[in-house]
Amino acid sequence: MAPDAASPTFPLALAEAPAARSGVLHRAWRVGRRRPAALAGAVVVLLFVVMALGAPWIAITDPVRTDWSQIRKAPTWARPFGTDDLGRDGFSRVVWGARISMQAGVFSILLAIGIGVPVGLVAGYYRGALDQAIMRLTDAWLAFPFLILAIGLVTILGPSLTNATLAIGLGATPTYIRLTRGLVLSTNQEDYVLGARALGAGDLRVMARHILPNIVSAILVQATVAVPTAIIAEAVLSFLGLGVQPPAPSWGTMLNAAQQFLESAPWMAYWPGLAIFGLALSFNLAGDGLRDVLDPRDY
Amino acid sequence: MIEFLVRRAFISAVTLVLISLIVFTGVRMIPGDPARVMAGTDADAAGLEEIREKYGLHDPIPLQYLRWVGLALRGDLGESIRTRQSVAWTVAIKVPITVELACLALLIALSLAIPAGVIAAVRRNTAWDVLASAVSLCGVSIPNFWLGIMLILLVSVRLGWLPASGFVPLFEDPFANVTRMIMPALVLGTALAAVLMRQTRNAMIEVLSADYIRTARSKGLAGFAVVVRHALRNGLIPVVTVLGLQMGALMGGAVVTESIFVLPGFGRLIVEAVFTRDYPVVQGVVLITASSYVLINLLVDVSYTVLNPRIRVNGGVDGA
Numbered sequence: 001m002a003p004d005a006a007s008p009t010f011p012l013a014l015a016e017a018p019a020a021r022s023g024v025l026h027r028a029w030r031v032g033r034r035r036p037a038a039l040a041g042a043v044v045v046l047l048f049v050v051m052a053l054g055a056p057w058i059a060i061t062d063p064v065r066t067d068w069s070q071i072r073k074a075p076t077w078a079r080p081f082g083t084d085d086l087g088r089d090g091f092s093r094v095v096w097g098a099r100i101s102m103q104a105g106v107f108s109i110l111l112a113i114g115i116g117v118p119v120g121l122v123a124g125y126y127r128g129a130l131d132q133a134i135m136r137l138t139d140a141w142l143a144f145p146f147l148i149l150a151i152g153l154v155t156i157l158g159p160s161l162t163n164a165t166l167a168i169g170l171g172a173t174p175t176y177i178r179l180t181r182g183l184v185l186s187t188n189q190e191d192y193v194l195g196a197r198a199l200g201a202g203d204l205r206v207m208a209r210h211i212l213p214n215i216v217s218a219i220l221v222q223a224t225v226a227v228p229t230a231i232i233a234e235a236v237l238s239f240l241g242l243g244v245q246p247p248a249p250s251w252g253t254m255l256n257a258a259q260q261f262l263e264s265a266p267w268m269a270y271w272p273g274l275a276i277f278g279l280a281l282s283f284n285l286a287g288d289g290l291r292d293v294l295d296p297r298d299y
Numbered sequence: 300m301i302e303f304l305v306r307r308a309f310i311s312a313v314t315l316v317l318i319s320l321i322v323f324t325g326v327r328m329i330p331g332d333p334a335r336v337m338a339g340t341d342a343d344a345a346g347l348e349e350i351r352e353k354y355g356l357h358d359p360i361p362l363q364y365l366r367w368v369g370l371a372l373r374g375d376l377g378e379s380i381r382t383r384q385s386v387a388w389t390v391a392i393k394v395p396i397t398v399e400l401a402c403l404a405l406l407i408a409l410s411l412a413i414p415a416g417v418i419a420a421v422r423r424n425t426a427w428d429v430l431a432s433a434v435s436l437c438g439v440s441i442p443n444f445w446l447g448i449m450l451i452l453l454v455s456v457r458l459g460w461l462p463a464s465g466f467v468p469l470f471e472d473p474f475a476n477v478t479r480m481i482m483p484a485l486v487l488g489t490a491l492a493a494v495l496m497r498q499t500r501n502a503m504i505e506v507l508s509a510d511y512i513r514t515a516r517s518k519g520l521a522g523f524a525v526v527v528r529h530a531l532r533n534g535l536i537p538v539v540t541v542l543g544l545q546m547g548a549l550m551g552g553a554v555v556t557e558s559i560f561v562l563p564g565f566g567r568l569i570v571e572a573v574f575t576r577d578y579p580v581v582q583g584v585v586l587i588t589a590s591s592y593v594l595i596n597l598l599v600d601v602s603y604t605v606l607n608p609r610i611r612v613n614g615g616v617d618g619a
């Protein structure tokens with residue numbers, strides 16, 4: 001499609017994307033100092049990442065080991081989050097739950113980006129009948145409420161972490177198609193794109209080298225607000241019994257179990273919920289900050 | 300304007316056709332014999348043959364689709380595997396409960412979001428603004444099922460003020476009905492309130508800097524009158540659009556809320572149907588929610604066109 005895709009760099013400076021990369025870190029630091037809440041959000045997200053990756057070292061107790069002598073014990077110093085209805089350690093399960101939540105949140109959005117961005121790119125770049133067809137399909141896809149669509153897909157695929165991730169990802173895909181298409185439409189008319197085309201760059205090269213780098217930050221910002229939504233969606237599906245299956249320690253399944261023991265063991269309900277809330281809130285705070293770092297014009 | 304409305308209606312019609320295609324394909328993707336999927340595992344040979352006959356399962360796929368759509372348009376969505384009642388009826392008796400819940404949630408959301416959004420916009424960059432934004436951020440980040448559980452724990456278990464679950468029909472005992480609906484409605488309304496508050500704030504900030512507001516102010520009108528009479532009316536237009544788009548989230552939220560508070564609505568129906576592999580019910584609920592979402596948004600756009608003279612004259616803001 002692009003005969004010149006492998007050609008050497010263009011002699012003209014306008015062919016390069018105008019974003020100055022060296023300034024990003026510096027700007028991040030400035031924004032971080034001006035907006036401590038965004039910085040705190042980013043730090044907490046990182047803590048959750050560390051928790052997810054380091055689960056085997058942080059939570060030494062086996063999260064699925066049941067202990068009939070320790071059923072629904074209130075929090076103590078030794079077991080700060082108490083134990084659940086099967087005598088499993090609450091702290092350990094919350095820590096391991098971070099893994100499942102992160103996995104579902106990040107992979108589902110990666111899937112949505114992986115499908116949505118190329119499709120939106122093609123729709124916005126070529127316009128015409130193909131674009132119309134893609135957009136109508138996107139409209140139809142968006143008409144299914146996110147959660148109802150996910151429930152429908154899980155019904156077809158069967159409940160599991162992988163299928164819940166798949167369902168959430170497919171549910172989030174149309175947002176990326178629309179976003180990318182809109183961004184391409186506005187970028188398409190920029191001088192540097194017109195210039196690159198005038199110099200004979202093929203479609204693929206224009207899309208990959210000139211359009212994509214300039215829309216990537218907007219997609220990234222959208223991703224940071226989509227991940228918390230995906231994390232909550234996984235928790236909801238697992239809570240309803242349509243996601244991660246017991247005994248795996250998912251925050252959603254933990255809350256499902258906790259619901260039956262609100263009177264006798266309320267601590268079972270505190271921590272998993274706080275973890276979801278904290279992670280989602282931090283992601284949203286960090287996302288707000290990221291928007292400032294990546295797109296100073298908008299601020 | 301007519302041209303815009305016709306085009307808008309046409310797009311909605313295309314969307315509805317695509318929705319039906321997606322649902323049809325989805326049901327066909329369930330592994331196994333389609334007749335068995337529709338009739339349930341304990342159906343006998345005669346029952347299976349009846350289903351095959353009704354949906355023309357021996358015919359080519361496109362013909363099967365047309366037959367299925369034709370039946371659906373006449374309100375025949377098959378029958379529930381579990382109860383053997385028609386899906387349309389099963390759904391219809393659940394709808395009022397969810398509609399009541401959604402209306403209450405909407406009421407709560409609007410009465411929180413609009414004043415908060417207006418105050419945040421008028422007192423921009425003050426402590427009020429920061430507080431409103433912080434609360435709104437918490438509102439979108441808090442998982443609503445956890446909020447529900449915490450409310451039950453506090454209000455029902457600890458304080459004993461309201462019943463934790465159960466349902467009483469509105470016309471049987473309005474008071475008992477509302478006491479059981481208020482907590483779920485609050486839970487369902489929280490996220491919506493957060494989104495709407497942000498929208499109101501942004502729209503109001505934009506409107507308040509418009510020329511006609513400055514004119515109204517310079518005429519000597521009091522601040523409150525300007526905000527409420529001049530700014531709010533225009534500021535609410537984008538809020539209505541967002542409200543239409545949030546209907547999907549509201550329907551999704553109803554699934555969770557009804558499960559926690561054990562309300563026998565639409566949302567609980569779909570969860571129960573999924574667990575009992577009652578595919579015709581799942582199919583019906585999904586089809587009806589998506590279609591009503593399209594129709595609600597068509598209505599929102601139409602009313603918006605009628606209300607907003609700028610669109611009326613220019614033939615539509617092209618957002619599609």
